Amino acid sequence: MHTTHILNTYTVCIDLLLTTYDILIELTRDRYKMNTICISNQKGGCGKTSLTHNVGCVIATLHEKKVLFVDVDGQANLTTVFGFNPDNVKSISELLTSKKKQTRDYIVKTSVPNVDLIPSNQHTFSAEKQLYEKTGREFVLSDALEQVREAYDYIFIDTPPNLGIITLNSLIASNSVILVYTASEFSLDGLSQILNALDEIIKNKRLNINQTKILGAIQNNYKSTTRKVNAKLKDALAGVSDIPKYFSPISETTELEKSQFEHQPAYLYVPNHKISSDFKTFAKELIACLG
């Protein structure tokens, strides 16, 4: 009798432990999913790659987090900015188009501490075409990243300047989308299109990806001298969608392009420049926002 009682108590304890373990696993999964970020605008030249590269590197080095960058643009600007020659890399294009590929085989270490990259090259343009013929084509990137998510605190996806299947894959694989815009009319145009695309994705029950959400918006190429224009831009955006947060803007400066030429994030290239403090502020705000 006594032995049965002990056994029962033992079984209940084991059950409790297993349930707690399951809950913890779920929580951990959610935490990692929360931290896949896409800085988005359907137009080229508004700063997607520059902001992704710089904010990610600040988070990796100054906040000591493991960061994976994923370049899914055939132009491979993010790959180049890290100092890789796109002609000599194992490109994400293979990962997106071939079956049974191991994501970790495509990850390379960069010269920045805590920073890994899945590079891209021009073959990603043709991968886009091949993807259209695949079943489950919207989830290819999401599935590929699932294999390695737990090794990273943050994943940043750098998208091409269009709303094709690769951008759709990126939005689906992300949990947090940040809209980047500049004072150019074209950049705002791109924003309303991406907002519509996101809206459709979120509402599309078949895709069941209601965990993708817009975290906020950030203005790039900011000039304090054009305060009135900046305020009007915010008004215009507010008219299109409810933006939950406006991150502090990123100033316009030629130092950014120079730092990219030297394959360095701005905070290393010009540590005392305003652009470095802008990216540090953005990184802090982003971490706080992700919780």
Ligand SMILES: Nc1ncnc2c1ncn2[C@@H]1O[C@H](COP(=O)(O)OP(=O)(O)O)[C@@H](O)[C@H]1O
């Ligand atoms: N804040 C900024 N100040 C000055 N130049 C910038 C700034 N942000 C981006 N640029 C430059 O603008 C060009 C386009 O930026 P990029 O990040 O490649 O845009 P996207 O990825 O959206 O096409 C690059 O040459 C980059 O150096």
Ligand SMILES: [Mg+2]
């Ligand atoms: Mg780019």
